[in-house]
Amino acid sequence: MALDGFFLKSLTEELSKELIGRRVEKISQPEKDEIILNFKINRKNRGLLISASSNYPRIHFTDIKKENPLSAPMFCMVLRKYLKGARVLDIQQLTTDRVLNIVFESTDELGFVSNFILIVEIMGRHSNISLVRNSDNIIMDSIKHIGLSKNTYRTVLSGLPYVYPPESKLLDPYNFTKEDLLSKLKELDFSEKIFSRIFTGFGAELSKELLYRLDLKGDENTDSIISRINQIQEILEELKINNKNFGSYTLDGYLKTFHCVELSHLINSHMDFNKFDNPSELCEKFYYEKDLQDRMHGKSAEIHKLVSNNIDRCAKKIKILEKTLVDCKKRDKYQLYGELLTSFIHSVEEGSEKVSLLNYYVTDKEEYVEITLDPNKTVSENIQKYYKRYNKMKKSEEMAQIQLTQAKEELSYLNSVLVNISNCRSTGEISEIKKELIESGYLKKKKSKKKVKEGKSAPLHFVSSDGIDIYVGKNNLQNDYLTLKFASKNDIWMHTKDIPGSHVIVKNSGNIPESTLDEAANLAAYYSKGKNSTKVPVDYTEVKNVKKPSGSKPGMVIYYTNKTFFIDPVEPKLEEVE
Numbered sequence: 111m112a113l114d115g116f117f118l119k120s121l122t123e124e125l126s127k128e129l130i131g132r133r134v135e136k137i138s139q140p141e142k143d144e145i146i147l148n149f150k151i152n153r154k155n156r157g158l159l160i161s162a163s164s165n166y167p168r169i170h171f172t173d174i175k176k177e178n179p180l181s182a183p184m185f186c187m188v189l190r191k192y193l194k195g196a197r198v199l200d201i202q203q204l205t206t207d208r209v210l211n212i213v214f215e216s217t218d219e220l221g222f223v224s225n226f227i228l229i230v231e232i233m234g235r236h237s238n239i240s241l242v243r244n245s246d247n248i249i250m251d252s253i254k255h256i257g258l259s260k261n262t263y264r265t266v267l268s269g270l271p272y273v274y275p276p277e278s279k280l281l282d283p284y285n286f287t288k289e290d291l292l293s294k295l296k297e298l299d300f301s302e303k304i305f306s307r308i309f310t311g312f313g314a315e316l317s318k319e320l321l322y323r324l325d326l327k328g329d330e331n332t333d334s335i336i337s338r339i340n341q342i343q344e345i346l347e348e349l350k351i352n353n354k355n356f357g358s359y360t361l362d363g364y365l366k367t368f369h370c371v372e373l374s375h376l377i378n379s380h381m382d383f384n385k386f387d388n389p390s391e392l393c394e395k396f397y398y399e400k401d402l403q404d405r406m407h408g409k410s411a412e413i414h415k416l417v418s419n420n421i422d423r424c425a426k427k428i429k430i431l432e433k434t435l436v437d438c439k440k441r442d443k444y445q446l447y448g449e450l451l452t453s454f455i456h457s458v459e460e461g462s463e464k465v466s467l468l469n470y471y472v473t474d475k476e477e478y479v480e481i482t483l484d485p486n487k488t489v490s491e492n493i494q495k496y497y498k499r500y501n502k503m504k505k506s507e508e509m510a511q512i513q514l515t516q517a518k519e520e521l522s523y524l525n526s527v528l529v530n531i532s533n534c535r536s537t538g539e540i541s542e543i544k545k546e547l548i549e550s551g552y553l554k555k556k557k558s559k560k561k562v563k564e565g566k567s568a569p570l571h572f573v574s575s576d577g578i579d580i581y582v583g584k585n586n587l588q589n590d591y592l593t594l595k596f597a598s599k600n601d602i603w604m605h606t607k608d609i610p611g612s613h614v615i616v617k618n619s620g621n622i623p624e625s626t627l628d629e630a631a632n633l634a635a636y637y638s639k640g641k642n643s644t645k646v647p648v649d650y651t652e653v654k655n656v657k658k659p660s661g662s663k664p665g666m667v668i669y670y671t672n673k674t675f676f677i678d679p680v681e682p683k684l685e686e687v688e
Contacts (some may be wrong), residue, residue, distance in 0.1 A: 141163075
């Protein structure tokens with residue numbers, strides 16, 4: 111998932127094209143490890159976000175507005191002093207390593223011209239941003255100060271000479287010989303990450319991609335790779351040429367990684383590929399969504415675990431009940447035994463272990479049924495034993511059918527809650543799902559002396575391309591509210607067929623255009639468990655045809671006289687209405 115040196119090369123090309131010759135208009139530091147440099151490009155303000163975050167270090171253009179602290183941090187003040195109004199002269203990447211130098215030309219109050227280098231190190235927890243004076247290589251300041259106690263190789267403190275991170279001993283994928291590659295391969299044991307231990311800028315996924323394209327066909331060892339040196343060079347050339355396939359990869363709606371080359375090994379393992387026009391747009395979207403997912407996952411981890419455990423419980427219960435129903439199919443056999451023994455009671459000897467009796471229910475031929483008896487019981491007691499088994503199984507079957515229906519309804523409800531958790535975009539929405547689980551009896555209400563007034567979040571509101579209002583429930587309580595209270599009887603109700611998801615209401619003031627129905631059906635599919643599937647069935651009907659059974663779980667309804675759309679869900683293009 112890390113931004114590797116190969117991807118950074120694409121970013122460097124984009125930044126060079128847009129920034130060289132441009133002047134810094136504004137500098138801010140919204141986070142302790144993140145700065146934003148603003149430039150005027152084609153009469154529009156563009157922000158260059160540079161982050162030294164331990165989790166998500168990166169550099170890319172951004173359009174997201176961030177709130178700044180009331181007083182600027184020291185590093186921000188230093189940058190403003192030396193770089194405000196400075197012009198970008200050059201942007202260089204050290205080979206394909208994750209170090210980027212942005213060279214600025216700055217003029218002070220007296221008219222003296224100086225050059226400064228903003229050095230961006232994108233190296234996980236060792237990431238840093240340093241401003242260095244070019245004339246004498248002195249550090250003006252860094253966003254992270256590193257003393258001797260933290261790093262014995264180099265110190266990064268104001269007033270000291272800047273020392274680059276240790277030079278990589280790996281090969282430059284843009285400049286190496288066949289002999290160099292052979293030498294490296296002979297030193298290493300086989301692993302999926304073998305090429306990330308050979309080439310600078312090669313992340314784990316890119317190494318797996320090169321192996322995948324080699325297609326070793328089960329012969330996975332270093333010797334097999336050595337025998338394909340020429341093919342490796344060909345694939346590398348192809349990767350370098352086709353390094354503009356910017357895209358992110360998701361599995362079950364959860365972001366996994368991104369790259370500038372098409373990672374066919376992930377696509378062929380059923381991950382979804384989302385294409386972008388440029389690396390900055392990809393980084394902006396990926397890191398924003400990933401950060402949101404991680405924060406929401408942390409907030410919802412407790413209820414996610416609770417719901418998942420209950421889903422496992424329901425699944426086990428359904429399995430047991432289905433087995434019970436299969437076993438109960440034997441009940442008719444025990445009824446037959448009881449009836450035959452009753453009919454031929456005088457012909458059965460007391461103390462017999464088994465008896466063979468004519469089955470008079472079969473009329474077209476003569477058929478005998480062998481019945482096992484308990485010799486310690488009388489014939490009458492054996493008859494009662496078989497009738498008891500029959501009646502017990504009959505009652506068990508009736509109860510199992512009732513419990514199976516309830517368990518399936520509960521499983522459907524819990525799956526819908528799981529979908530709603532994955533769609534959460536704020537802590538308030540998570541609180542509403544907690545409230546729903548309390549009302550449904552899955553969570554206990556915590557007693558608190560302080561009365562906290564909680565605001566309710568509204569359902570999602572979109573306006574179709576035809577100007578018609580569309581509403582989407584974000585949880586089951588909202589689903590009930592939209593369908594049972596908010597909607598008029600002639601409004602259109604939509605929901606994915608047999609798939610957990612949101613209720614969608616299309617306001618109906620007359621004939622609804624087909625385009626609006628398509629957009630609403632896409633919303634229903636997108637905000638459902640079938641979000642990453644194709645040909646998702648979406649049922650729709652008028653609200654007057656939708657009913658809520660008495661005592662059913664939140665969000666559970668029945669409907670009739672519906673029609674069905676089949677949709678390939680895509681991210682909605684409709685803008686949300688506040």
